[in-house]
Amino acid sequence: MAKCRNCGKKLSFTEALVAICTECDEKRVAEASKSKEQKEAERAAMLAEAEAEKRRIESVLLTTESAIHDLRIVKRLDVITVECAFGMNIFKDLFASARDFFGGRSAAVQNTMRESRQTALNELRAEAHRIGANAVIGIDLDYVELSGSGNMVLLVASGTAVVIEGAA
Structure with a gap:
């Protein structure tokens, strides 16, 4: 068995x-x-x-002000910067060129710029959180065209990472 x-x-x-x-x-x-x-x-x-x-x-506070009037800055940690490069595809380029010629606003380009700004600010928050900050003050956004034809745009976001009192 x-x-x-x-x-x-x-x-x-x-x-x-x-x-x-x-x-x-x-x-x-x-x-x-x-x-x-x-x-x-x-x-x-x-x-x-x-x-x-x-x-x-997401709770990291972002502001373009150099000081937050109703909150006390306990510690200034560092100047932080993020860079985001965005490309415009051929169709956006064509429509943007037509808008340049005929006038008007290009929704495709505006959407790409909005998306780049949101991405840069989210990365700025993440960088601030990584070094122990709960706020970024004095934020500056600079847009730079990387190629003469406008195919690539670089967005540089910078600010001062700080710890503020009373914030999460």
């Missing part, structure tokens, strides 16, 4: 087909589902921590 490969117990005919007894098989299934539950719990914890980190970064 066949024996269970895990515990050595004599197997019934149906158990002999898989070479493991019912009790050992149930334990194996329970351990597999337990580790799956543990993996799901770890994944949920990682996602929760990432969301909390995102909220902490």
Whole structure:
């Protein structure tokens, strides 16, 4: 008669087909589902921590003012800068050229510039958070055309990373 490969117990005919007894098989299934539950719990914890980190970064105060009148600056940490280069695709270029010729506003170019500004400010927040600041004051945005045809635009965002009292 066949024996269970895990515990050595004599197997019934149906158990002999898989070479493991019912009790050992149930334990194996329970351990597999337990580790799956543990993996799901770890994944949920990682996602929760990432969301909390995102909220902490988003809470960094940004201002173009050199001082925040209703909050006290406890510590000035550093001047921080981020650079974002954005390309205009061929269709945006064509429509922008037509707008230049006929006059009017180019929604495609405006949207790209808005997106570049939002990206640069988000990266400025992340950089400030990385060095322990909870605010960036004196923010300056500079746009630079990288090529003569206007295909690439560089946006440089800079400011002073500070710790302010009473902010999250």
